Amino acid sequence: MELRKLVAGNWKMHGLASDIDEIRGIAAASRQYAGVDVALCLPAVLIERAVRAVPDFPIGAQDVHQAEFGAHTGSVSARMLHDAGASLTIVGHSERREAQRESDPEVRAKAEAALSCDLGVILCVGESEEVRAAGRAVQTVRAQLEASLPGQVDDAARLAIAYEPIWAIGTGKVPTTTEIGEMHAALRGCLRRAFGEAGARIRILYGGSVKPSNAAEIFSVGDVDGALVGGASLKAADFIPIVAAAAAPVT
Ligand code: PEP
Numbered sequence: 001m002e003l004r005k006l007v008a009g010n011w012k013m014h015g016l017a018s019d020i021d022e023i024r025g026i027a028a029a030s031r032q033y034a035g036v037d038v039a040l041c042l043p044a045v046l047i048e049r050a051v052r053a054v055p056d057f058p059i060g061a062q063d064v065h066q067a068e069f070g071a072h073t074g075s076v077s078a079r080m081l082h083d084a085g086a087s088l089t090i091v092g093h094s095e096r097r098e099a100q101r102e103s104d105p106e107v108r109a110k111a112e113a114a115l116s117c118d119l120g121v122i123l124c125v126g127e128s129e130e131v132r133a134a135g136r137a138v139q140t141v142r143a144q145l146e147a148s149l150p151g152q153v154d155d156a157a158r159l160a161i162a163y164e165p166i167w168a169i170g171t172g173k174v175p176t177t178t179e180i181g182e183m184h185a186a187l188r189g190c191l192r193r194a195f196g197e198a199g200a201r202i203r204i205l206y207g208g209s210v211k212p213s214n215a216a217e218i219f220s221v222g223d224v225d226g227a228l229v230g231g232a233s234l235k236a237a238d239f240i241p242i243v244a245a246a247a248a249p250v251t
């Protein structure tokens with residue numbers, strides 16, 4: 001099934017008030033590609049300012065706490081993100097799974113908290129280089145997804161999965177199209193088993209060193225329904241050609 005593609009930028013810990021003009025530029029240029037959903041996931045403190053600058057453009061967060069409120073110093077709840085104007089959030093990015101030791105059940109709880117507050121979710125999964133070298137990439141990522149998925153999804157358009165091999169993030173290394181296709185097909189199988197027909201409508205993004213030069217080839221792979229883009233999302237000059245590649249008919 002051909003799904004409307006989603007291209008989301010992950011600004012990680014980049015972005016100051018002086019970058020709002022770049023966000024304006026990305027939002028304005030994205031409007032030319034009406035057939036693609038485009039979003040930027042920003043540092044929490046920049047969300048409200050960005051939403052005011054580009055009110056019609058989806059602005060997201062990069063993480064959310066699973067609790068509704070309480071004694072969680074430094075954390076931000078789904079309701080707070082929604083209140084700030086965010087419309088989506090990333091959960092389970094490998095940088096958080098590694099540095100903050102986030103577990104699959106925690107990622108699942110974060111996804112559920114976000115969905116229940118009307119936020120879209122991009123749920124990240126991906127294997128390490130050692131796991132891929134050992135030939136266990138598909139089984140490992142499948143198990144990770146099964147353990148991280150929210151229990152229920154009322155609107156398939158609100159959940160996206162991002163397959164991000166850890167070894168491809170920020171390294172310039174990219175899996176072959178065969179490896180991407182094999183992984184996305186396996187993840188599609190998981191989603192169908194978990195959610196039935198709705199599982200066919202949940203987008204599966206690829207993430208890891210996506211650039212203007214490789215985007216079209218990646219988008220031509222079956223079950224690649226968009227991309228999560230880190231470094232190349234910081235500047236419109238790099239990000240918009242990726243959006244354009246997602247808009248182009250697959251040949
Ligand atoms: C990411 O961190 O989500 C990512 C995909 O980064 P990059 O595009 O820089 O590899």
